[in-house]
Amino acid sequence: MPAEPTQQLGRDGVAAVKRWLEATTYIELPFDSYNNPNYCTVYHLNGNKLLDLNGHFLTGNKEPIYVEGKRYTTAASAGNLYSQFQEFLAVAYSVAALQRRDSPYPSIPHWFWVTYHPFKLDRWAHMESADEMRSSIEAVDASKGILNGLTIDENLLREVAANITVLVYNPKMANLSMTAKELKKVSSVIKRKANEL
Amino acid sequence: MTSLTEQLHRAGDHQSGEDYIDAVKSAFRAEIVSMDEWVEIEDTKYFNHSAIPDFVLTWRSTGETRPFYLRGSYESVSAARDLENLASEDPILVSLNENQFGPISAELHDQREILLHSSTLLTDAEAIGAVSTHRPDKSPLTELVKSNFLSGGRGLVEAEQAAQLASIPSSENAQALDAAIRKNFSSSAATRIQRTADIMNLALGGDLSSLTLNPDEPQGGAIRGVLSSAELKLVLPWLLKSEGVTREATFWAYISEMMTFADLVQIANEIDDTDVTPLIAAASTTWRAKRAYIGRSRIAAYGDVEALQGVWAFRGNVLTFEQGEHSLQLSLDGRKLKGRESSSLPRWEDLKQPLRGFNMLGTSLKGITRSISVSSAETGDVRDDVARITESVDDDYFVEEVELIFNSPGDEPATRASVIFDRAVVVSDTGTSLENLTKSAVEILGFRQSLDGLGFPRQA
Numbered sequence: 001m002p003a004e005p006t007q008q009l010g011r012d013g014v015a016a017v018k019r020w021l022e023a024t025t026y027i028e029l030p031f032d033s034y035n036n037p038n039y040c041t042v043y044h045l046n047g048n049k050l051l052d053l054n055g056h057f058l059t060g061n062k063e064p065i066y067v068e069g070k071r072y073t074t075a076a077s078a079g080n081l082y083s084q085f086q087e088f089l090a091v092a093y094s095v096a097a098l099q100r101r102d103s104p105y106p107s108i109p110h111w112f113w114v115t116y117h118p119f120k121l122d123r124w125a126h127m128e129s130a131d132e133m134r135s136s137i138e139a140v141d142a143s144k145g146i147l148n149g150l151t152i153d154e155n156l157l158r159e160v161a162a163n164i165t166v167l168v169y170n171p172k173m174a175n176l177s178m179t180a181k182e183l184k185k186v187s188s189v190i191k192r193k194a195n196e197l
Numbered sequence: 198m199t200s201l202t203e204q205l206h207r208a209g210d211h212q213s214g215e216d217y218i219d220a221v222k223s224a225f226r227a228e229i230v231s232m233d234e235w236v237e238i239e240d241t242k243y244f245n246h247s248a249i250p251d252f253v254l255t256w257r258s259t260g261e262t263r264p265f266y267l268r269g270s271y272e273s274v275s276a277a278r279d280l281e282n283l284a285s286e287d288p289i290l291v292s293l294n295e296n297q298f299g300p301i302s303a304e305l306h307d308q309r310e311i312l313l314h315s316s317t318l319l320t321d322a323e324a325i326g327a328v329s330t331h332r333p334d335k336s337p338l339t340e341l342v343k344s345n346f347l348s349g350g351r352g353l354v355e356a357e358q359a360a361q362l363a364s365i366p367s368s369e370n371a372q373a374l375d376a377a378i379r380k381n382f383s384s385s386a387a388t389r390i391q392r393t394a395d396i397m398n399l400a401l402g403g404d405l406s407s408l409t410l411n412p413d414e415p416q417g418g419a420i421r422g423v424l425s426s427a428e429l430k431l432v433l434p435w436l437l438k439s440e441g442v443t444r445e446a447t448f449w450a451y452i453s454e455m456m457t458f459a460d461l462v463q464i465a466n467e468i469d470d471t472d473v474t475p476l477i478a479a480a481s482t483t484w485r486a487k488r489a490y491i492g493r494s495r496i497a498a499y500g501d502v503e504a505l506q507g508v509w510a511f512r513g514n515v516l517t518f519e520q521g522e523h524s525l526q527l528s529l530d531g532r533k534l535k536g537r538e539s540s541s542l543p544r545w546e547d548l549k550q551p552l553r554g555f556n557m558l559g560t561s562l563k564g565i566t567r568s569i570s571v572s573s574a575e576t577g578d579v580r581d582d583v584a585r586i587t588e589s590v591d592d593d594y595f596v597e598e599v600e601l602i603f604n605s606p607g608d609e610p611a612t613r614a615s616v617i618f619d620r621a622v623v624v625s626d627t628g629t630s631l632e633n634l635t636k637s638a639v640e641i642l643g644f645r646q647s648l649d650g651l652g653f654p655r656q657a
Binding site: 010011012014015018019022023028030031032034035036038039054178179180181183184187193 | 242246278
């Protein structure tokens with residue numbers, strides 16, 4: 001059974017992040033954990049996890065994207081945030097490792113971590129690195145067995161780490177993003193969906 | 198027939214998100230088409246996007262377009278502030294879940310205020326299903342509600358309101374009906390629906406005195422204007438086929454003013470073989486057609502004893518009146534009534550009496566030794582001229598064609614028609630009233646036969 005929808009970001013937080021990312025015109029995020037938990041659930045070596053948003057790029061190879069958002073208002077919950085981030089990285093790797101077991105060329109999705117506040121400032125500059133991912137996997141494997149007995153494959157690790165993006169969302173961006181009317185006009189000109197059959 | 202909500206639940210069984218989206222969109226496409234046959238649907242290929250609609254609906258007849266957004270739930274609409282962000286272009290917002298984690302949130306209740314003053318339609322899949330449900334007892338009113346829901350619907354319409362709207366009886370107290378319709382339809386859609394309700398009430402024994410009221414007066418009288426094809430297609434068959442509908446001339450004159458003969462011909466398929474006499478009689482001097490023809494009735498031709506007699510009715514696209522052995526046909530289209538080869542031309546002598554009731558503009562006569570055409574540029578009658586010519590030259594004259602001219606009411610220009618004997622047809626290229634065509638056919642073309650009562654009762 002998928003986990004309960006994350007309470008932390010809330011429906012409005014999820015909606016705000018979705019709107020912000022879709023306003024870039026490069027991304028479409030049709031599914032969220034509240035309305036479509038089944039399409040927002042990923043399966044890893046030791047279970048599954050529910051992410052906030054699922055969608056894909058509209059350009060290039062149209063790769064899938066999973067988005068996890070975090071918003072905290074007290075120092076207490078901030079402390080938790082880094083360990084949640086580590087779990088996020090470990091899950092990303094474990095999902096790829098599970099797929100690699102079944103198919104030699106799994107398509108590795110992109111993983112966006114969107115936070116309202118930066119955190120763990122001493123490691124902030126290296127959050128997307130392979131090193132960060134490795135140490136996170138080790139920590140989460142020790143506590144939750146995320147590798148389920150497997151060892152880390154360095155090549156796979158680098159591939160997955162390359163697809164991690166950490167973003168900071170400022171709610172003021174809502175007023176700095178194109179309006180729906182503008183986006184409709186723009187989308188008819190830049191035609192991101194033109195290649196869809 | 199699985200309902201929309203059933204199809205949506207089943208769509209959730211798909212493993213892949215893409216398949217889910219395809220299934221949801223096909224279900225909605227089919228539902229939209231079943232509600233409104235005039236709408237064109239463009240699939241944007243987006244799903245639940247914060248700015249780009251899922252579909253764009255276009256109505257060619259009015260040129261209007263309306264964006265159609267699918268949303269996960271009413272809560273999502275609220276959380277994303279869709280009512281503010283998407284308000285321009287009066288969108289349709291459809292929640293896939295009727296309610297998800299309990300009753301409608303407090304935030305959505307507050308947004309009802311916004312909805313009251315906007316033209317946005319906020320509804321859900323279950324409500325749409327309730328409006329579009331196929332009903333065996335199709336009343337024009339409920340059908341109009343259904344077909345106007347997507348183009349003119351507004352406000353918050355949850356399942357309960359949808360069910361009420363979809364089964365609203367026309368006999369409902371006028372104010373209550375008006376309030377219910379205006380709350381959830383744009384003003385032009387509401388007026389159309391209200392007009393149909395008025396027509397239905399008048400037809401079933403309402404007070405017809407409102408029809409003679411001047412529309413500029415404070416009481417306003419009945420709603421007039423022009424009935425669209427969509428409305429005609431729903432209301433006319435009901436008016437012509439339902440029991441208890443009045444045959445009062447005032448009522449049918451009111452109806453005939455809101456449409457043309459061409460409009461009636463367009464929906465002829467829906468009223469094939471139905472008695473349309475009250476409408477034709479009321480419109481006989483105002484509606485125009487271009488061809489009249491007298492042929493054999495179906496009883497005479499095929500021995501079809503079931504055939505309707507003594508009434509106006511459509512057979513195919515041709516308006517027909519059959520009596521005894523004869524059939525009078527009126528049409529807008531020369532292709533439908535070509536006439537027939539007829540070798541018997543009448544003698545001028547024999548036409549003198551029948552022509553007394555008409556203004557003759559010209560004629561073509563064929564004698565054994567010579568042919569004569571007589572015509573007048575003005576509206577003067579040429580009968581005397583013809584009489585003089587035929588008496589002066591010794592020959593037997595047969596009439597090939599007679600051109601008639603008819604006065605029009607008020608300042609309208611006069612109309613013309615030609616009675617062509619060798620094709621047994623009356624032709625008016627610019628059109629003349631049904632009454633004029635009938636009279637020309639019955640009294641001139643059919644002068645040899647006794648065609649009293651064919652078409653319209655002969656004026657004293």
